[in-house]
Amino acid sequence: MQKFGIVGAGGAGFPSYAKLAEGADLLLINGSECEPLLYTDYVILKNELTMVLSGISAVLSHTGIHKAIIAIKEHNATSLGMVNGQRLADNIFVTVLPNVYPIGDEIGLIYEATGRLVKPGNLPITEGVIVYNVETMYNLGRAVRFSEPVTKKWLTVGGALENPTVIKVPIGAKVADIFKKLDIKLKEGYTVLDGGPSMGKIINPATYAITKTTKGIIILPDDTQAVISKKMNVKMAVARAETACCQCTRCTDMCPRNMLGYPLEPHKMVRTAMGVAEVIPEMVLSATLCCGCGICESLACSQGISPRAVIENYKGLLSKNKLRFNLRGEYSVRDEREYRMIPYTKWMSAQGITHFDKATDFGGEINDFERVEIPLSRHIGAPSVAAVKDGDNVCKGDLIAKAGNGLSLPQHASIAGSITLGNDKIIIDKVR
Ligand code: SF4
Ligand code: SF4
Numbered sequence: 001m002q003k004f005g006i007v008g009a010g011g012a013g014f015p016s017y018a019k020l021a022e023g024a025d026l027l028l029i030n031g032s033e034c035e036p037l038l039y040t041d042y043v044i045l046k047n048e049l050t051m052v053l054s055g056i057s058a059v060l061s062h063t064g065i066h067k068a069i070i071a072i073k074e075h076n077a078t079s080l081g082m083v084n085g086q087r088l089a090d091n092i093f094v095t096v097l098p099n100v101y102p103i104g105d106e107i108g109l110i111y112e113a114t115g116r117l118v119k120p121g122n123l124p125i126t127e128g129v130i131v132y133n134v135e136t137m138y139n140l141g142r143a144v145r146f147s148e149p150v151t152k153k154w155l156t157v158g159g160a161l162e163n164p165t166v167i168k169v170p171i172g173a174k175v176a177d178i179f180k181k182l183d184i185k186l187k188e189g190y191t192v193l194d195g196g197p198s199m200g201k202i203i204n205p206a207t208y209a210i211t212k213t214t215k216g217i218i219i220l221p222d223d224t225q226a227v228i229s230k231k232m233n234v235k236m237a238v239a240r241a242e243t244a245c246c247q248c249t250r251c252t253d254m255c256p257r258n259m260l261g262y263p264l265e266p267h268k269m270v271r272t273a274m275g276v277a278e279v280i281p282e283m284v285l286s287a288t289l290c291c292g293c294g295i296c297e298s299l300a301c302s303q304g305i306s307p308r309a310v311i312e313n314y315k316g317l318l319s320k321n322k323l324r325f326n327l328r329g330e331y332s333v334r335d336e337r338e339y340r341m342i343p344y345t346k347w348m349s350a351q352g353i354t355h356f357d358k359a360t361d362f363g364g365e366i367n368d369f370e371r372v373e374i375p376l377s378r379h380i381g382a383p384s385v386a387a388v389k390d391g392d393n394v395c396k397g398d399l400i401a402k403a404g405n406g407l408s409l410p411q412h413a414s415i416a417g418s419i420t421l422g423n424d425k426i427i428i429d430k431v432r
Helices: 040-063 074-080 106-114 134-146 175-181 225-231 234-244 250-254 266-274 281-289 295-300 307-320 344-351
Strands: 026-031 068-073 087-089 092-097 129-133 152-159 165-170 190-194 201-203 216-221 362-365 371-375 399-402 417-421 425-429
Touching: 026 040, 026 106, 026 134, 040 068, 040 074, 040 087, 040 092, 040 129, 040 134, 040 152, 040 362, 068 074, 068 106, 074 092, 092 106, 106 129, 129 134, 190 225, 201 225, 216 225, 225 295, 225 344, 234 266, 234 307, 250 266, 250 295, 266 281, 266 307, 281 307, 295 307, 295 344, 399 425
Parallel strands: 026 068, 026 129, 068 092, 152 216, 165 362
Antiparallel strands: 087 092, 152 165, 190 201, 190 216, 371 425, 417 425
Protein backbone atom coordinates (compact mmCIF):
# COMPACT_ATOMS: atom_id res chain seq x y z
CA MET A 1 0.00 0.00 0.00
CA GLN A 2 2.78 2.45 0.85
CA LYS A 3 4.64 1.81 -2.42
CA PHE A 4 1.54 2.84 -4.39
CA GLY A 5 0.94 6.01 -2.37
CA ILE A 6 -2.44 4.86 -1.00
CA VAL A 7 -3.96 7.14 1.61
CA GLY A 8 -7.43 7.17 3.23
CA ALA A 9 -9.34 8.62 0.29
CA GLY A 10 -11.94 10.54 2.23
CA GLY A 11 -10.71 11.58 5.65
CA ALA A 12 -7.78 13.24 7.33
CA GLY A 13 -5.25 11.55 5.02
CA PHE A 14 -3.98 8.68 7.15
CA PRO A 15 -1.51 6.54 5.15
CA SER A 16 -3.44 3.31 4.58
CA TYR A 17 -0.57 0.86 5.13
CA ALA A 18 -0.26 2.06 8.75
CA LYS A 19 -3.72 0.70 9.59
CA LEU A 20 -2.69 -2.90 8.90
CA ALA A 21 -1.97 -3.66 12.55
CA GLU A 22 -2.17 -7.07 14.24
CA GLY A 23 -5.27 -8.03 16.20
CA ALA A 24 -8.11 -7.27 13.77
CA ASP A 25 -10.89 -9.77 13.08
CA LEU A 26 -13.12 -7.53 10.97
CA LEU A 27 -12.56 -5.30 7.95
CA LEU A 28 -15.16 -2.53 7.76
CA ILE A 29 -15.49 -0.61 4.50
CA ASN A 30 -17.00 2.83 4.99
CA GLY A 31 -19.37 3.41 2.10
CA SER A 32 -21.73 5.50 4.20
CA GLU A 33 -21.17 8.76 2.31
CA CYS A 34 -22.14 10.55 5.49
CA GLU A 35 -22.00 14.07 4.04
CA PRO A 36 -25.03 15.33 2.13
CA LEU A 37 -24.56 16.14 -1.59
CA LEU A 38 -21.61 13.75 -2.01
CA TYR A 39 -22.13 10.77 -4.31
CA THR A 40 -18.53 9.74 -4.91
CA ASP A 41 -18.52 6.38 -3.11
CA TYR A 42 -21.99 5.58 -4.41
CA VAL A 43 -20.77 6.06 -8.01
CA ILE A 44 -17.63 3.99 -7.39
CA LEU A 45 -19.73 1.15 -5.95
CA LYS A 46 -22.12 1.40 -8.88
CA ASN A 47 -19.44 1.44 -11.60
CA GLU A 48 -16.39 -0.26 -10.09
CA LEU A 49 -17.65 -2.81 -7.55
CA THR A 50 -15.33 -5.53 -8.91
CA MET A 51 -12.26 -3.36 -8.38
CA VAL A 52 -13.41 -2.43 -4.85
CA LEU A 53 -13.89 -6.14 -4.06
CA SER A 54 -10.37 -6.88 -5.39
CA GLY A 55 -8.93 -4.38 -2.93
CA ILE A 56 -10.96 -5.83 -0.05
CA SER A 57 -9.92 -9.41 -0.92
CA ALA A 58 -6.27 -8.29 -0.98
CA VAL A 59 -6.56 -6.92 2.56
CA LEU A 60 -8.34 -10.08 3.75
CA SER A 61 -5.67 -12.39 2.36
CA HIS A 62 -2.80 -10.19 3.58
CA THR A 63 -4.12 -9.88 7.14
CA GLY A 64 -5.88 -13.23 7.57
CA ILE A 65 -9.09 -11.43 8.57
CA HIS A 66 -12.05 -13.70 7.78
CA LYS A 67 -14.82 -11.19 7.23
CA ALA A 68 -15.35 -7.82 5.56
CA ILE A 69 -18.49 -5.73 5.51
CA ILE A 70 -19.29 -2.80 3.26
CA ALA A 71 -21.50 -0.38 5.18
CA ILE A 72 -23.89 1.61 2.96
CA LYS A 73 -26.70 4.01 3.85
CA GLU A 74 -30.20 2.76 3.19
CA HIS A 75 -31.09 5.07 0.30
CA ASN A 76 -27.83 4.31 -1.57
CA ALA A 77 -28.15 0.57 -0.88
CA THR A 78 -31.66 0.66 -2.36
CA SER A 79 -30.41 2.47 -5.49
CA LEU A 80 -27.60 -0.07 -5.83
CA GLY A 81 -30.02 -2.97 -5.41
CA MET A 82 -28.20 -4.19 -2.29
CA VAL A 83 -29.79 -5.58 0.87
CA ASN A 84 -28.63 -6.10 4.42
CA GLY A 85 -26.50 -9.23 4.81
CA GLN A 86 -26.06 -9.75 1.06
CA ARG A 87 -22.92 -11.69 0.13
CA LEU A 88 -20.93 -9.85 -2.55
CA ALA A 89 -17.92 -12.19 -2.72
CA ASP A 90 -16.10 -14.71 -0.51
CA ASN A 91 -16.31 -13.34 3.05
CA ILE A 92 -17.55 -9.90 1.90
CA PHE A 93 -21.05 -8.80 2.94
CA VAL A 94 -23.29 -5.71 2.85
CA THR A 95 -24.48 -3.93 5.98
CA VAL A 96 -27.24 -1.39 5.45
CA LEU A 97 -27.07 1.69 7.69
CA PRO A 98 -29.98 3.93 8.72
CA ASN A 99 -30.35 7.27 6.89
CA VAL A 100 -29.10 9.39 9.76
CA TYR A 101 -26.42 12.02 10.29
CA PRO A 102 -23.58 11.58 11.20
CA ILE A 103 -23.10 7.92 10.31
CA GLY A 104 -19.69 8.03 8.60
CA ASP A 105 -17.85 9.17 11.73
CA GLU A 106 -15.56 6.17 12.31
CA ILE A 107 -16.59 5.61 15.94
CA GLY A 108 -20.32 5.92 15.27
CA LEU A 109 -20.01 3.80 12.13
CA ILE A 110 -18.26 0.96 13.97
CA TYR A 111 -20.95 0.94 16.67
CA GLU A 112 -23.81 1.08 14.18
CA ALA A 113 -22.40 -1.57 11.84
CA THR A 114 -20.96 -3.99 14.42
CA GLY A 115 -22.28 -3.13 17.89
CA ARG A 116 -18.68 -2.67 19.09
CA LEU A 117 -17.90 0.52 21.02
CA VAL A 118 -14.41 1.97 20.62
CA LYS A 119 -13.52 3.45 24.00
CA PRO A 120 -12.95 7.22 24.14
CA GLY A 121 -9.53 8.19 22.77
CA ASN A 122 -8.79 4.66 21.44
CA LEU A 123 -8.30 3.49 17.86
CA PRO A 124 -10.67 1.06 16.05
CA ILE A 125 -8.01 -1.68 16.18
CA THR A 126 -8.56 -1.93 19.96
CA GLU A 127 -11.98 -3.39 19.11
CA GLY A 128 -10.53 -5.63 16.40
CA VAL A 129 -11.68 -3.47 13.48
CA ILE A 130 -9.78 -1.96 10.53
CA VAL A 131 -11.76 0.70 8.66
CA TYR A 132 -11.09 1.73 5.05
CA ASN A 133 -13.02 3.92 2.65
CA VAL A 134 -14.58 2.52 -0.56
CA GLU A 135 -12.24 4.51 -2.82
CA THR A 136 -9.20 3.37 -0.83
CA MET A 137 -10.19 -0.22 -1.65
CA TYR A 138 -10.70 0.74 -5.32
CA ASN A 139 -7.16 2.21 -5.35
CA LEU A 140 -5.76 -0.93 -3.73
CA GLY A 141 -7.62 -3.07 -6.29
CA ARG A 142 -5.90 -1.16 -9.13
CA ALA A 143 -2.54 -1.46 -7.36
CA VAL A 144 -2.95 -5.23 -6.94
CA ARG A 145 -4.25 -5.88 -10.46
CA PHE A 146 -2.21 -3.40 -12.52
CA SER A 147 0.62 -2.26 -10.20
CA GLU A 148 -0.88 1.20 -10.62
CA PRO A 149 -0.03 3.96 -8.10
CA VAL A 150 -2.66 6.50 -7.03
CA THR A 151 -2.70 9.27 -9.66
CA LYS A 152 -6.43 9.92 -10.08
CA LYS A 153 -9.25 11.10 -7.87
CA TRP A 154 -12.96 10.48 -8.01
CA LEU A 155 -14.96 13.46 -6.78
CA THR A 156 -18.45 14.92 -6.74
CA VAL A 157 -18.82 18.38 -8.27
CA GLY A 158 -22.14 19.49 -6.83
CA GLY A 159 -24.18 21.85 -4.68
CA ALA A 160 -25.86 24.81 -6.40
CA LEU A 161 -25.56 23.33 -9.89
CA GLU A 162 -28.14 22.30 -12.49
CA ASN A 163 -26.32 19.04 -13.09
CA PRO A 164 -24.14 17.78 -10.24
CA THR A 165 -21.78 15.04 -11.35
CA VAL A 166 -19.06 12.65 -10.24
CA ILE A 167 -15.87 12.84 -12.28
CA LYS A 168 -12.39 11.33 -12.23
CA VAL A 169 -9.45 13.74 -12.61
CA PRO A 170 -5.66 13.67 -12.19
CA ILE A 171 -4.49 14.45 -8.64
CA GLY A 172 -3.25 18.04 -8.57
CA ALA A 173 -5.78 19.35 -11.14
CA LYS A 174 -6.80 22.93 -10.29
CA VAL A 175 -10.44 23.46 -9.31
CA ALA A 176 -10.60 26.48 -11.67
CA ASP A 177 -9.55 24.25 -14.59
CA ILE A 178 -12.19 21.65 -13.65
CA PHE A 179 -14.86 24.39 -13.56
CA LYS A 180 -13.76 25.55 -17.03
CA LYS A 181 -14.00 22.04 -18.45
CA LEU A 182 -17.45 21.55 -16.92
CA ASP A 183 -18.53 25.04 -18.02
CA ILE A 184 -19.22 26.12 -14.44
CA LYS A 185 -19.13 29.89 -13.91
CA LEU A 186 -18.85 30.81 -10.25
CA LYS A 187 -21.21 33.66 -9.37
CA GLU A 188 -20.78 36.41 -6.79
CA GLY A 189 -22.16 35.35 -3.38
CA TYR A 190 -21.20 31.68 -3.65
CA THR A 191 -18.60 29.76 -1.70
CA VAL A 192 -16.64 26.68 -2.79
CA LEU A 193 -15.86 23.83 -0.39
CA ASP A 194 -13.42 20.93 -0.50
CA GLY A 195 -15.70 18.26 0.97
CA GLY A 196 -19.32 18.23 2.03
CA PRO A 197 -21.44 21.00 3.51
CA SER A 198 -21.08 19.76 7.09
CA MET A 199 -17.38 19.18 7.48
CA GLY A 200 -15.79 20.46 4.26
CA LYS A 201 -13.51 23.47 4.27
CA ILE A 202 -13.70 26.72 2.30
CA ILE A 203 -11.22 26.90 -0.58
CA ASN A 204 -10.16 29.43 -3.19
CA PRO A 205 -10.98 27.71 -6.49
CA ALA A 206 -8.49 29.89 -8.38
CA THR A 207 -5.53 28.38 -6.55
CA TYR A 208 -6.75 25.13 -4.98
CA ALA A 209 -5.66 21.80 -6.45
CA ILE A 210 -7.33 18.40 -5.96
CA THR A 211 -5.61 16.18 -3.38
CA LYS A 212 -5.80 12.46 -2.66
CA THR A 213 -8.43 13.18 0.03
CA THR A 214 -10.78 15.48 -1.92
CA LYS A 215 -14.18 13.76 -1.94
CA GLY A 216 -16.08 16.59 -3.54
CA ILE A 217 -16.06 20.20 -4.64
CA ILE A 218 -19.34 21.70 -3.46
CA ILE A 219 -20.61 25.17 -4.41
CA LEU A 220 -23.11 26.80 -2.04
CA PRO A 221 -24.72 30.23 -1.67
CA ASP A 222 -23.18 32.30 1.12
CA ASP A 223 -26.50 32.54 2.95
CA THR A 224 -26.89 28.78 3.55
CA GLN A 225 -26.39 27.71 7.16
CA ALA A 226 -23.60 25.39 6.03
CA VAL A 227 -21.55 28.35 4.76
CA ILE A 228 -22.50 30.75 7.57
CA SER A 229 -21.16 28.23 10.14
CA LYS A 230 -17.86 27.92 8.26
CA LYS A 231 -17.37 31.67 7.99
CA MET A 232 -18.00 32.18 11.69
CA ASN A 233 -15.04 33.84 13.34
CA VAL A 234 -13.88 31.73 16.32
CA LYS A 235 -13.33 34.80 18.54
CA MET A 236 -16.85 36.02 17.78
CA ALA A 237 -18.25 32.54 18.40
CA VAL A 238 -16.55 32.39 21.79
CA ALA A 239 -17.76 35.92 22.62
CA ARG A 240 -21.33 34.96 21.73
CA ALA A 241 -21.06 31.82 23.84
CA GLU A 242 -19.92 34.00 26.74
CA THR A 243 -23.08 36.09 26.64
CA ALA A 244 -25.98 34.16 25.17
CA CYS A 245 -25.88 30.58 26.51
CA CYS A 246 -28.81 29.70 28.76
CA GLN A 247 -27.30 26.32 29.68
CA CYS A 248 -30.29 24.39 28.38
CA THR A 249 -27.93 21.40 27.68
CA ARG A 250 -29.61 20.67 24.34
CA CYS A 251 -26.22 20.65 22.58
CA THR A 252 -25.06 17.86 24.90
CA ASP A 253 -28.34 15.97 24.65
CA MET A 254 -28.05 15.87 20.84
CA CYS A 255 -24.28 15.29 20.58
CA PRO A 256 -23.70 11.93 18.81
CA ARG A 257 -20.46 11.29 20.68
CA ASN A 258 -22.22 11.96 24.00
CA MET A 259 -24.97 9.53 22.90
CA LEU A 260 -22.27 6.87 22.54
CA GLY A 261 -21.42 7.43 26.18
CA TYR A 262 -18.34 9.56 25.52
CA PRO A 263 -17.64 12.11 28.28
CA LEU A 264 -18.03 15.04 25.87
CA GLU A 265 -20.43 17.72 27.13
CA PRO A 266 -20.49 20.75 24.83
CA HIS A 267 -22.67 22.82 27.20
CA LYS A 268 -19.91 22.55 29.81
CA MET A 269 -17.31 23.69 27.28
CA VAL A 270 -19.48 26.73 26.64
CA ARG A 271 -19.76 27.28 30.39
CA THR A 272 -15.99 27.54 30.67
CA ALA A 273 -15.98 30.06 27.81
CA MET A 274 -18.55 32.05 29.82
CA GLY A 275 -16.11 32.03 32.72
CA VAL A 276 -18.80 30.74 35.10
CA ALA A 277 -17.08 27.42 35.62
CA GLU A 278 -13.59 26.48 36.54
CA VAL A 279 -11.61 25.02 33.64
CA ILE A 280 -11.19 21.37 34.62
CA PRO A 281 -8.32 19.72 32.67
CA GLU A 282 -10.16 16.38 32.08
CA MET A 283 -13.18 18.19 30.72
CA VAL A 284 -11.12 20.32 28.33
CA LEU A 285 -9.19 17.23 27.19
CA SER A 286 -12.52 15.70 26.17
CA ALA A 287 -12.59 18.29 23.34
CA THR A 288 -10.42 15.81 21.40
CA LEU A 289 -13.40 13.41 21.39
CA CYS A 290 -15.51 15.77 19.25
CA CYS A 291 -15.94 14.57 15.66
CA GLY A 292 -16.85 18.08 14.41
CA CYS A 293 -20.26 17.05 13.06
CA GLY A 294 -21.79 20.46 13.80
CA ILE A 295 -25.11 19.21 15.21
CA CYS A 296 -24.59 21.31 18.35
CA GLU A 297 -24.34 24.56 16.33
CA SER A 298 -26.65 23.95 13.35
CA LEU A 299 -29.46 22.00 14.96
CA ALA A 300 -29.29 21.96 18.75
CA CYS A 301 -28.65 25.54 19.81
CA SER A 302 -31.49 28.04 19.47
CA GLN A 303 -29.28 30.92 20.71
CA GLY A 304 -27.01 31.00 17.65
CA ILE A 305 -24.08 29.71 19.66
CA SER A 306 -21.46 27.39 18.20
CA PRO A 307 -20.23 24.94 20.83
CA ARG A 308 -18.28 23.37 17.95
CA ALA A 309 -16.26 26.58 17.50
CA VAL A 310 -15.54 26.76 21.24
CA ILE A 311 -14.41 23.11 21.15
CA GLU A 312 -12.31 23.69 17.98
CA ASN A 313 -10.58 26.46 19.90
CA TYR A 314 -9.71 24.03 22.71
CA LYS A 315 -8.69 21.35 20.19
CA GLY A 316 -6.18 23.73 18.63
CA LEU A 317 -4.61 24.45 22.02
CA LEU A 318 -4.50 20.76 22.94
CA SER A 319 -2.92 19.76 19.65
CA LYS A 320 -0.30 22.53 19.97
CA ASN A 321 0.63 21.15 23.37
CA LYS A 322 0.39 17.49 22.25
CA LEU A 323 -2.25 16.71 24.89
CA ARG A 324 -4.68 13.83 24.45
CA PHE A 325 -7.70 12.49 26.32
CA ASN A 326 -6.84 9.92 29.00
CA LEU A 327 -9.15 6.96 29.21
CA ARG A 328 -10.67 6.54 32.67
CA GLY A 329 -13.53 4.46 33.98
CA GLU A 330 -16.25 2.66 32.07
CA TYR A 331 -18.37 4.09 29.26
CA SER A 332 -21.59 2.78 27.81
CA VAL A 333 -23.97 3.84 25.05
CA ARG A 334 -26.93 5.91 26.24
CA ASP A 335 -30.39 4.33 25.92
CA GLU A 336 -31.78 7.50 24.28
CA ARG A 337 -29.37 7.21 21.35
CA GLU A 338 -31.70 5.12 19.24
CA TYR A 339 -34.47 7.70 19.13
CA ARG A 340 -32.27 10.79 19.18
CA MET A 341 -30.43 10.08 15.94
CA ILE A 342 -30.88 12.85 13.35
CA PRO A 343 -32.68 11.85 10.13
CA TYR A 344 -30.58 12.70 7.09
CA THR A 345 -33.38 14.84 5.60
CA LYS A 346 -33.67 16.87 8.81
CA TRP A 347 -29.92 17.51 8.73
CA MET A 348 -30.04 18.70 5.12
CA SER A 349 -32.90 21.02 6.01
CA ALA A 350 -30.95 22.44 8.99
CA GLN A 351 -28.03 23.13 6.65
CA GLY A 352 -30.34 24.81 4.11
CA ILE A 353 -29.28 22.48 1.30
CA THR A 354 -32.24 20.15 0.69
CA HIS A 355 -32.99 21.61 -2.76
CA PHE A 356 -29.39 21.01 -3.91
CA ASP A 357 -29.63 17.26 -3.38
CA LYS A 358 -30.20 15.77 -6.84
CA ALA A 359 -29.61 12.41 -8.46
CA THR A 360 -25.92 12.31 -9.36
CA ASP A 361 -24.09 9.88 -11.63
CA PHE A 362 -20.72 9.34 -13.27
CA GLY A 363 -19.89 12.15 -15.70
CA GLY A 364 -16.69 10.58 -17.03
CA GLU A 365 -12.95 10.97 -16.73
CA ILE A 366 -11.25 14.28 -17.59
CA ASN A 367 -7.57 13.96 -18.43
CA ASP A 368 -6.47 16.86 -20.63
CA PHE A 369 -5.05 19.23 -17.99
CA GLU A 370 -2.15 21.52 -18.91
CA ARG A 371 -0.83 21.66 -15.35
CA VAL A 372 -1.15 19.80 -12.06
CA GLU A 373 0.17 20.72 -8.61
CA ILE A 374 0.83 17.71 -6.38
CA PRO A 375 1.12 18.51 -2.66
CA LEU A 376 3.88 16.87 -0.60
CA SER A 377 2.19 17.07 2.79
CA ARG A 378 -1.53 16.45 2.47
CA HIS A 379 -1.32 13.22 4.41
CA ILE A 380 -0.80 12.61 8.13
CA GLY A 381 2.88 12.06 8.98
CA ALA A 382 6.11 13.28 7.42
CA PRO A 383 5.94 15.14 4.07
CA SER A 384 7.02 13.26 0.92
CA VAL A 385 10.53 14.15 -0.33
CA ALA A 386 10.96 15.26 -3.96
CA ALA A 387 12.77 12.66 -6.08
CA VAL A 388 12.90 14.88 -9.20
CA LYS A 389 14.46 18.25 -10.02
CA ASP A 390 13.47 21.34 -11.99
CA GLY A 391 13.26 20.65 -15.71
CA ASP A 392 13.00 16.83 -15.44
CA ASN A 393 10.51 15.24 -17.80
CA VAL A 394 8.25 12.58 -16.29
CA CYS A 395 5.70 10.10 -17.58
CA LYS A 396 2.35 9.47 -15.93
CA GLY A 397 2.79 7.13 -12.95
CA ASP A 398 6.52 7.93 -12.45
CA LEU A 399 7.72 8.32 -8.87
CA ILE A 400 8.23 12.05 -8.23
CA ALA A 401 8.57 12.06 -4.43
CA LYS A 402 9.74 9.38 -1.99
CA ALA A 403 8.15 8.73 1.39
CA GLY A 404 9.69 10.80 4.18
CA ASN A 405 10.99 9.30 7.43
CA GLY A 406 8.50 7.43 9.60
CA LEU A 407 4.82 7.58 8.69
CA SER A 408 4.74 8.95 5.14
CA LEU A 409 3.87 8.28 1.50
CA PRO A 410 5.47 8.57 -1.94
CA GLN A 411 3.86 10.65 -4.73
CA HIS A 412 3.52 9.82 -8.42
CA ALA A 413 3.11 11.94 -11.57
CA SER A 414 -0.58 12.25 -12.49
CA ILE A 415 0.17 13.60 -15.99
CA ALA A 416 3.24 13.48 -18.25
CA GLY A 417 5.25 16.70 -18.42
CA SER A 418 8.03 18.91 -17.15
CA ILE A 419 8.78 19.39 -13.44
CA THR A 420 8.98 22.60 -11.42
CA LEU A 421 9.62 22.26 -7.69
CA GLY A 422 7.50 24.43 -5.40
CA ASN A 423 7.86 24.91 -1.64
CA ASP A 424 5.47 22.19 -0.59
CA LYS A 425 4.38 20.83 -3.95
CA ILE A 426 5.59 19.52 -7.28
CA ILE A 427 4.21 21.19 -10.40
CA ILE A 428 3.99 19.29 -13.68
CA ASP A 429 3.37 21.22 -16.92
CA LYS A 430 2.30 19.28 -19.97
CA VAL A 431 4.97 19.49 -22.68
CA ARG A 432 3.50 20.88 -25.91
S1 SF4 B 1 -27.75 24.50 23.21
FE1 SF4 B 1 -26.93 26.60 23.11
S2 SF4 B 1 -27.91 27.65 24.82
FE2 SF4 B 1 -28.21 25.45 25.19
S3 SF4 B 1 -26.44 24.86 26.48
FE3 SF4 B 1 -25.84 24.50 24.37
S4 SF4 B 1 -24.79 26.38 23.75
FE4 SF4 B 1 -25.96 26.89 25.60
S1 SF4 C 1 -19.55 19.05 16.81
FE1 SF4 C 1 -20.87 19.30 18.60
S2 SF4 C 1 -22.44 17.72 18.38
FE2 SF4 C 1 -20.76 17.15 17.00
S3 SF4 C 1 -19.45 15.79 18.21
FE3 SF4 C 1 -18.65 17.85 18.49
S4 SF4 C 1 -19.62 18.60 20.33
FE4 SF4 C 1 -20.82 16.83 19.66
